[in-house]
Amino acid sequence: MTLTTLKTTPFDDQKLGTSGLRKKVSVFRQPDYLENFIQSLFNALGGVEGADLVIGGDGRFYNRRATQIILKMAAANGVASATVGRNGLLSTPAASNIIRKYKKTGGIILSASHNPAGENGDFGIKYNSSNGGPAPEKITDAIFEETKKITDYKILEIPDVDIEHLNSYKLMDMDIHIIDPVEDYQLMMEEIFDFDAIRKLIASGFTVRFDAMNAITGPYAKAILERTLGAAEGSVVNAVPLLDFGGLHPDPNPVHAKALFDLMHSDSAPDFGAASDGDGDRNIVLGRNTYAAPSDSLAVLTANAHLAPGYAKGIKGVARSMPTSAAVDRVAKSLNIPCFETPTGWKFFGNLLDAGEVTLCGEESAGTGSDHVREKDGLWAVLLWLNIIAASGKNVPELMTDHWAKFGRNFYSRHDYENLDLETANKLIADLRGKIPSLAGKTIDGLKVVAADDFCYTDPVDGSVSSHQGVRIYFKGESRIIFRLSGTGTEGATLRVYLERFEGNKEKLSMNTQDALAPLIAAADKIANISSRTGRVEPSVIS
Numbered sequence: 001m002t003l004t005t006l007k008t009t010p011f012d013d014q015k016l017g018t019s020g021l022r023k024k025v026s027v028f029r030q031p032d033y034l035e036n037f038i039q040s041l042f043n044a045l046g047g048v049e050g051a052d053l054v055i056g057g058d059g060r061f062y063n064r065r066a067t068q069i070i071l072k073m074a075a076a077n078g079v080a081s082a083t084v085g086r087n088g089l090l091s092t093p094a095a096s097n098i099i100r101k102y103k104k105t106g107g108i109i110l111s112a113s114h115n116p117a118g119e120n121g122d123f124g125i126k127y128n129s130s131n132g133g134p135a136p137e138k139i140t141d142a143i144f145e146e147t148k149k150i151t152d153y154k155i156l157e158i159p160d161v162d163i164e165h166l167n168s169y170k171l172m173d174m175d176i177h178i179i180d181p182v183e184d185y186q187l188m189m190e191e192i193f194d195f196d197a198i199r200k201l202i203a204s205g206f207t208v209r210f211d212a213m214n215a216i217t218g219p220y221a222k223a224i225l226e227r228t229l230g231a232a233e234g235s236v237v238n239a240v241p242l243l244d245f246g247g248l249h250p251d252p253n254p255v256h257a258k259a260l261f262d263l264m265h266s267d268s269a270p271d272f273g274a275a276s277d278g279d280g281d282r283n284i285v286l287g288r289n290t291y292a293a294p295s296d297s298l299a300v301l302t303a304n305a306h307l308a309p310g311y312a313k314g315i316k317g318v319a320r321s322m323p324t325s326a327a328v329d330r331v332a333k334s335l336n337i338p339c340f341e342t343p344t345g346w347k348f349f350g351n352l353l354d355a356g357e358v359t360l361c362g363e364e365s366a367g368t369g370s371d372h373v374r375e376k377d378g379l380w381a382v383l384l385w386l387n388i389i390a391a392s393g394k395n396v397p398e399l400m401t402d403h404w405a406k407f408g409r410n411f412y413s414r415h416d417y418e419n420l421d422l423e424t425a426n427k428l429i430a431d432l433r434g435k436i437p438s439l440a441g442k443t444i445d446g447l448k449v450v451a452a453d454d455f456c457y458t459d460p461v462d463g464s465v466s467s468h469q470g471v472r473i474y475f476k477g478e479s480r481i482i483f484r485l486s487g488t489g490t491e492g493a494t495l496r497v498y499l500e501r502f503e504g505n506k507e508k509l510s511m512n513t514q515d516a517l518a519p520l521i522a523a524a525d526k527i528a529n530i531s532s533r534t535g536r537v538e539p540s541v542i543s
């Protein structure tokens with residue numbers, strides 16, 4: 001067995017975004033690229049001698065290769081143990097659970113979430129700390145600094161090791177444990193939820209469709225929904241994680257999960273429909289002819305979580321990302337619990353969860369989660385919905401309508417303009433920032449601006465400050481528009497425009513969302529000149 005130290009030189013593009021390092025597979029396949037990043041990560045952690053690491057990913061192209069490289073580097077760097085999901089597979093929430101449950105040093109998650117996979121698709125790596133959550137900015141910044149000065153890396157030059165069989169063995173001095181990716185996750189779900197009640201619901205004829213979109217949640221959903229809770233075989237579709245996700249784009253939204261939306265709006269709709277994303281942390285939930293949009297879903301879950309055994313004692317507080325609608329704020333108010341507004345990205349929930357300030361959290365981008373792990377968790381959200389349905393006897397449309405009748409409705413939509421020219425997008429945002437002081441008090445198309453700012457967040461737990469998190473424009477009547485650039489794309493820039501308007505009038509609760517938001521959509525274009533600057537007449541994705 002040869003332990004080698006190889007000379008290398010830095011790459012200039014290894015800055016981490018909202019969810020770690022995300023690049024085209026072709027970029028990751030350059031000689032030394034992955035190795036440089038992993039060694040920089042190890043260096044940023046102050047070395048990994050004696051560390052216990054978890055390794056797994058969403059099954060996309062390069063997942064296995066990367067797992068092999070990381071194992072050989074981990075052993076060469078003195079890591080004490082590596083716990084690896086069989087075949088290198090672990091959903092993001094499952095990885096978070098393993099880190100927490102077995103008190104590991106941290107975990108390396110191989111995923112580009114919902115981005116397309118395959119040889120021409122994307123790949124990504126992120127590091128999660130001992131609390132099971134995405135590494136905080138001080139670590140990701142330190143990794144980036146290391147990538148700029150790396151000179152060599154350590155690796156074992158040996159043939160690939162066996163990651164296909166459940167087994168424990170040694171690689172030099174490092175223990176390797178190949179584990180079932182599903183088992184611990186399922187045990188945790190059985191502790192949180194009333195599986196008997198859900199089983200009864202399903203046995204009574206309640207039908208379910210779960211679309212795993214050829215990504216990581218297939219094995220989890222098959223084991224839990226079909227084999228344990230009794231959903232008919234075939235209820236989970238696209239259930240085998242494929243290297244290229246079968247060409248699907250596992251981002252659960254009305255565009256990329258169109259097959260599910262079509263089904264749920266057809267005569268053959270089951271009672272319940274759901275989908276997750278590439279690495280299993282996102283979710284969408286639908287009922288017949290009803291979409292429980294993520295911001296609403298967070299509000300409904302917060303209002304009803306106590307119906308699940310894991311939350312029977314109630315909820316301490318909630319947190320939502322800033323662009324997520326304020327629907328949950330209303331629930332928090334009625335429950336008399338705090339509601340925190342954080343920047344986009346799950347890592348900002350970590351401190352609040354660790355400090356016990358919040359129990360549930362969520363983002364408009366189809367992410368919902370709780371303090372059971374430190375990641376958003378797609379299947380968890382699906383099970384919480386099923387538990388609430390089983391306990392309340394109400395289906396998705398009834399739960400939604402009852403919720404709006406009680407709290408009013410925050411009409412909400414996100415318009416994405418993808419693959420924009422980087423310079424154009426940056427200039428658009430820079431100019432918007434410049435406009436902020438002149439906006440307050442202005443009336444645009446009959447909409448009166450009451451306030452405008454660029455969101456700056458001070459973490460209530462550690463006091464750290466994150467600025468420039470999105471331009472927010474508030475209008476009279478509880479409406480707002482937010483503009484920000486995506487931090488997860490790999491091609492050009494993506495402009496996200498978030499639109500929200502509260503409606504308390506019972507007659508208007510069932511309006512079409514885009515119609516309800518039409519005046520704001522027009523105002524957004526007036527304020528940011530989106531169409532004239534980008535040449536786009538409509539968004540690439542409306543969710």
Ligand code: G1P
Pocket residue numbers: 018019113321344345346363364365367485486487488489496
């Ligand atoms: C997007 C979502 C954000 C989510 C992140 C990672 O980030 O908007 O809510 O946390 O993916 O899943 P963005 O591309 O907007 O930076």
Ligand code: ZN
Pocket residue numbers: 113114277278279280281282
């Ligand atoms: Zn994801």
